[in-house]
Amino acid sequence: MPLFLDLHEMPDGVTAEHVAQMHQADLEIEHKYNCRGLTYWCDEKRQRAFCLIEAPNKKALKDLHSHAHGDIPLRIIEVDETIVESFLGRIEDPEKSQNTELNIINDPAFRVLMVLETSNYLNRLEANQFTIFAQKFHNNVSKTLKKFNGRIVKKDNNSYLASFKSVSDAVLCALKIKFQFKYVTPKFDPSTRKLNIALSSGVPVTNKDNIFEETITLATRMCDVVKEQLVITSEVKLLYESENRNAAIDDKMIKILQPNEEKFLNQLIDYVEQAWNKPNFNVNDFSRALGLSKSQLYRKLTKLTGQSPNSFLKEFRLNKALNLLHEQYGNISEIAFETGFNSAAYFSKCFLDKYGILPSKYIQQHIA
Template sequence: MPIFMDRHDVSEHVSAEVLAEIHQEDLKIEHEYGCRGFTYWFDNKRKNVFCLIEAPNKEAIVKMHRQAHGDVPNTIIEVEASLVESFLGRISDPENTNNSSLNIINDSAYRILMYISFYRNPSSNGYGFQETLKTLDHHITKLINTKHGNIVKKDKHGYLISFKSVINAINTVVEIESKIRNNLPMSNTYLKIAVASGEPVTSKPQIFEDVITLINRMCESINSDITISYEVKQLYESETLEPLPLNKTIRALTPVEEKFLMLFMDNIENSWHNPEVSIEALSESLGYSKSQLYRKVTALTGKSPNSFLRDYRLERAVRLMDNQEGNISEIAFETGFNSLAYFSKCFKNKYNMLPSKYTQ
């Protein structure tokens, strides 16, 4: 039977004690609707609740809540229990430490997510890349455990990590930069980090989808080794009463920059396969003049819109080559180049070698 997570936005007057009582009302009648409640999270500061429930469908959850207490959820998404545990640290009620019959839960589902992205420098011919990754994995895994982070996902492209504490997340970033990156031979490896924050259920169908999309785009696009979202910067400075430790490798975005990044990348992701797409059309769809778009894209990415689109295509071509997903000609046309000769020229200009040599 599927597992769902729902979201309730509650009034200022709702307390953890009230929610514990409401949860008991759900448990009394859940069997009538074929449901089984695992646990819930309550954030008293943000006044939201997230319930984890096994149920035959979303409608059964709504009916159960409506009969039990009348507070139906704003949003319901289907989730995997293992992912929920990786992000939030548990899928059952925490231990009752209240010395009362009610297990009063005051545990926020708000998380700081970090994406550590790495890929080999094509110009290095791959020499020493696997050895560097093994060393990175050893140091990063040990550091994350020390800082009480949860590794949600790890693959050949990087790590997705969840933190409950913004201070632990930022300290992890600082230590990776000062103690790991600087002590490794990184000429064969690109390493980028992005940090943002948010809640597990929004209007999107996947858990933490808004935050994951943002950190992926920050890693892919921003002209900085380490990029921090505006909200994480505010959280860190409010908790520590100290400024975020910014330097030439660590950049914090403004709300305006984040909004533009998401709009720009929405358009890029919808059009990059199309060899006929033009910067003029992109400018028009975003509502900017060509000169305005040039200034905004250059300030964020360090590249002109044309250069950014070309490099975006080339980076995806490299991934397809690494995964052996087609021959060079097929990959060139799949990534939006309308000429194999032009693709080879662009590839050589960026990576100092022809695609044929890279695949060898």
């Protein structure tokens, strides 16, 4: 049976005890709607509650809530129980609240998410050296995440997605990983060993279709686009300072993305993801779509990414092309035109300039 996570806004005056009573009312009649309430999260501070319920469909879940207490959820998304547990730490009631007369859980679902990316599959020296680097790197990151109570949601050879309940844990973990990174493989050329970390925060259910989608999307964009090695949102900064009695974050070590920069970043990527593979797409289209003059676009983009609009677009296309090559999407000419380059020869030149290897040679070494 499908599993759903829903969002309820708590009106002023509604407490964790009230939410517990509503949850109890759900449990008493859930069998009538073929539903099973697994647990819930309540956040008095942010006035939000989230219910995790097995149900035949969204309508059955709404009918259950409507008849039990009348509070219809604002939003419902379908979820996977393993993913829920990875982000939120549980898919059932906490032990301390089980077998109590009224199951009061004042446990927020708000999380700080870390996206961490290191050198991609292209940046290998020799296979055995890459293996040594990967082992050391992953051992180091895994130990550090565990030390700071981070939960690994997803990882591969080059990236991590991790979840934290504590903002302080998330920030201190990111700083520790950044500090230790240069000691993981000191013999290698630093230019081939890059690390980017981003922290953003939010709740699991928004107007998007997937759990924590808004928070993940922002953190991933920050990690991919912002030129600094470690970047956090202004919300994470404020929460960190609140948790630590206004202890200021050192902006020389951490880039703090301001709200206007966050808005620009999302507008930028939203648009580029729609238009990046059109061969005639140019800077004029770019600036017009974002409602900026060419000079404003240049200034904002170089401050955020360290790149001009033309360079940013070219690199965006090359990253897409690299992924397509790795996935064996097509031959070099097909991928060149698919990613917005006018000719295979020009694509190969740009690829060589960025990655230090021709796409044909890359295929031989990494794919064939």
